[in-house]
Amino acid sequence: MPFAITQTCCNDASCVSVCPVNCIHPTPDEPDFGSTDMLYVDPQACIDCGACADACPVDAIFPVDQLSEALRPYAEVNAAYYAEQEPVTAKADPKPNFHEWAPPTFDRVLPSDFAALDVAVVGAGPAGMYAVEDLLLHTSSRVTLVDRLRDTGGLVRYGVAPDHPSTKKIQHTFARFHNHPRLRLRLGCEVGVDVSAEELSARHDAVIYAVGASAARSTGLPGEELPGSLAATTAVAWYNGHPDVRADAVDLSAERIVVIGNGNVALDVARILTADPETLADTTIAPHALAQLRSSKVREVVLLGRRGPEDAAYTMPELRALAQQDTVELIVDEHDSEVARAIEQAGEADKAGLLKGLRRETVDWSAPPPYERRRIVLRFHSAPVAFLGDTQVRAVRVTGADEETEIAAGRVVRAVGYRGTALPGLPFEEDRGIVPNAQGRVEGVPGSYVVGWIKRGPSGGIGTNRACTNETVGALLEDAVAGALPKTRRWLPKLRLGRR
Incomplete structure (x- = not known):
């Protein structure tokens, strides 16, 4: 019995990466990714292994025979997506269409002789937490997470409707990083009020802004x-x-x-x-x-x-x-x-x-x-x-x-x-409500980067931020290896991180 993805899908694509038969689409490397309402399981190619359900951060994937009355239509929704698509597995070849193996790459690992980076991430919503996750899991960076509110969550906490508890569950996935030994939380700290962008840049090798579009x-x-x-x-x-x-x-x-x-x-x-x-x-x-x-x-x-x-x-x-x-x-x-x-x-x-x-x-x-x-x-x-x-x-x-x-x-x-608002110390494109950037690099401010809605405008759901963040963190690491990050000034007085 195949699995089906239901209404609370966050488009995170965690399920795509664990599927052994490539039966969940669109994938991050396909043109439709980020533009469809949700991701879809091909019922003809699904082998009922359950890996996708285990990986789903919002409990949106269930066996078709276990769907509740309210969710039962999603069996047809998943199948209908493939009715108009090329089959994932050629009809003449009944074998599963496994992911192709390629030589291992380590594009997220800095050279062994490279000093650990100190990175500040401003904003504790989904975009900021995907950046934190990427840096902590794939590099040896030390991360300081800064948010003007005294609790984390951002859009998940304050933007998702309260009757969508499954979508809010992705907070638990992010919360596991709060106690990571290389992460420092600085909550109740507002950039432009308690600390300036210039001070953050002076104290860190790089700063990633994930401040969203709240206006x-x-x-x-x-x-x-x-x-x-x-x-x-x-x-x-x-x-x-x-x-x-x-x-x-x-x-x-x-x-x-x-x-x-x-x-x-x-x-x-x-x-x-x-x-x-x-x-x-x-x-x-x-x-x-x-x-x-x-x-x-x-x-x-x-x-x-x-x-x-x-x-x-x-x-x-x-x-x-x-x-x-x-x-x-x-x-x-x-x-x-x-x-x-x-x-x-x-x-x-x-x-x-x-x-x-x-x-x-x-x-x-x-x-x-x-x-x-x-x-x-x-x-x-x-x-x-x-x-x-x-x-x-x-x-x-x-x-x-x-x-x-x-x-x-x-x-x-x-x-x-929604639209973004200007942040003191960073350029701002008033017409689009974003910080002008190239692949996440803030224009004219070396060492500063953006992710999420302040980078691309208010488009895409929670999971869209994963691919967005992947691009930005990749740009940051490229700049680090190329020696393009500005030198930090360690002699500056200690920052007042937190509400006075």
């Missing part, structure tokens, strides 16, 4: 700053208990909330705001958020997408998870005939095809939400043009299908993306 993109629309309008970054931080966000940052006194955007973050926000609070009681949700959800007046969340259902930004696993909620109704606003056409013409494995079983209706947005049970409305072909209200948001004006519509709402959540 919210602006819609640039009139009325965006009205009370009742907030960024999805705030909502996500609120229900995850981020120390930077107040407990009362989200007001749930409105019956209808509009979420601008239809990516995974938008779906997360909609799911949490409409969930039965008791289903969240045993998760990592912040206590203040759970208390407010128990007294919430929210009856309906509307997800606005500029494009059609076939081009939605969310991943198919996240939509499946949303559709499987028993206590919340998921419907499609059929205000546009093109929406219905896209759904009817889509294949079962397409994003639009997943909407075929949902109820479709033309919603009257001037009327209050229904009270039978909470619901989430997917409205496509709807571009917001203004937030309406005098002292408080009361509606969102949208355009689509050659007409403008006002959607009455007491709150608006802007889930239009």
Whole structure:
């Protein structure tokens, strides 16, 4: 019986490296890697060895015959990926397609006469921890891990929805390095406040910045700053208990909330705001958020997408998870005939095809939400043009299908993306929200490197950071061997690493 990868796949690719028959794709060396919703097991090539399940850091891989009712569709999802791909094993050759053996390479090992490096890693989220892992496991480097917060985790801790515990489990994989003898933790230390980039560079042979992209993109629309309008970054931080966000940052006194955007973050926000609070009681949700959800007046969340259902930004696993909620109704606003056409013409494995079983209706947005049970409305072909209200948001004006519509709402959540912010002492590319770099090398600052979203922009999931970090650490080690790292000034006064 073959194995199947399910919705919590993090694209880490740890499973790819241990598969003896190369039946998990796309692999890091294939063009599609990082662009698919998840990784997939070929049911025809799988030999049921279980190595992938043992290696998975988020418990996303199960034997097909042991899938729960909610996860059973993923057997077909994995098989469907290969229905449109060239077979991993040629049909004329029934033998497994084993990985090809090559002469051993040691591209991560410095020459034996090379002094151990002192490297600082700024940021304790997934990108930073992949860098820490690479340096500790594949070199003799001494690593100092710096983070402005007093706990580790970054995006995994404060960005993953609390009802996705399997995804959060990758924290345990990273946490095993916290007690490594060559790692020093310096938490509660902010670069630009407690220590400067120049001081870090002076004390270390190299510095890797993994500070992410924590700021919210602006819609640039009139009325965006009205009370009742907030960024999805705030909502996500609120229900995850981020120390930077107040407990009362989200007001749930409105019956209808509009979420601008239809990516995974938008779906997360909609799911949490409409969930039965008791289903969240045993998760990592912040206590203040759970208390407010128990007294919430929210009856309906509307997800606005500029494009059609076939081009939605969310991943198919996240939509499946949303559709499987028993206590919340998921419907499609059929205000546009093109929406219905896209759904009817889509294949079962397409994003639009997943909407075929949902109820479709033309919603009257001037009327209050229904009270039978909470619901989430997917409205496509709807571009917001203004937030309406005098002292408080009361509606969102949208355009689509050659007409403008006002959607009455007491709150608006802007889930239009993340962007990086400038770090004192490093160059910054304002348009893209990244530190300009070449293969991770910070432009004009020898010895400084970047990984993760501050390197490439807010794209890719948790596992994408592994390949990203591999490139950056490789560049750092190349520079070390080439003598291109600046000399550290050991005579500098001891750094004040940590909050005063």
